[in-house]
Amino acid sequence: MRVEVIKAPGGTLIPACDSEAERMRRFANGGQYTIELKATRNPRFHRKMFAFFQFCFQHWCADQAGMEFADESTQFDTFRRHLTVLAGFREVSYTIDGRVRVEARSLSYGAMDDEEFERCYKAMIGAAIAHIFKGCDSEAIWNRLMEFF
Numbered sequence: 001m002r003v004e005v006i007k008a009p010g011g012t013l014i015p016a017c018d019s020e021a022e023r024m025r026r027f028a029n030g031g032q033y034t035i036e037l038k039a040t041r042n043p044r045f046h047r048k049m050f051a052f053f054q055f056c057f058q059h060w061c062a063d064q065a066g067m068e069f070a071d072e073s074t075q076f077d078t079f080r081r082h083l084t085v086l087a088g089f090r091e092v093s094y095t096i097d098g099r100v101r102v103e104a105r106s107l108s109y110g111a112m113d114d115e116e117f118e119r120c121y122k123a124m125i126g127a128a129i130a131h132i133f134k135g136c137d138s139e140a141i142w143n144r145l146m147e148f149f
Contacts, residue, residue: 004050006043016043017050019076042114049107049121052148053080056128059141080104086131087123125149 003023004016013035015021027033057079070078084090084104093101105111105120112120125148133145 004046016047017054019054019073023073038109045114045117045121048148049117049124052121052124052128053083055144055148056083056132059136060132083124083127083132084120086127087120088127089120089123 001023004020005013006016008014015024053076057076060079081104084107085102089105089107091103091105093103095101107117107120125145129145133141136142
């Protein structure tokens with residue numbers, strides 16, 4: 001399992017967001033675990049991207065995709081990958097029988113540098129406006145969306 005964490009004072013590792021905290025609940029307090037640490041890009045910008053994903057996901061909600069019975073983490077990961085593809089950050093290949101296969105590009109530090117991640121972030125906002133918030137007339141939602149610019 002891969003979990004995004006933030007190092008807190010004193011060496012404590014804390015989940016980077018609520019969905020990561022939920023995934024970590026399956027581990028017992030006081031248990032000993034082996035982890036592999038890898039530095040990521042600007043953690044504040046990375047958290048901003050995932051906060052944006054969460055905001056979009058909550059507005060869109062999984063029952064629109066026939067995934068209402070999947071756990072929230074699965075729903076969120078699928079949603080995040082789909083929005084990444086809509087933003088144009090995708091890998092296209094072909095299956096053995098010739099069908100097109102489209103997968104979201106990885107947002108990991110090793111997969112794209114900070115400059116490309118920033119372009120991806122801007123494209124995500126454009127894709128969300130065009131596909132997730134299309135037809136939304138709530139001023140509160142638009143004001144919250146503007147906070148991500």
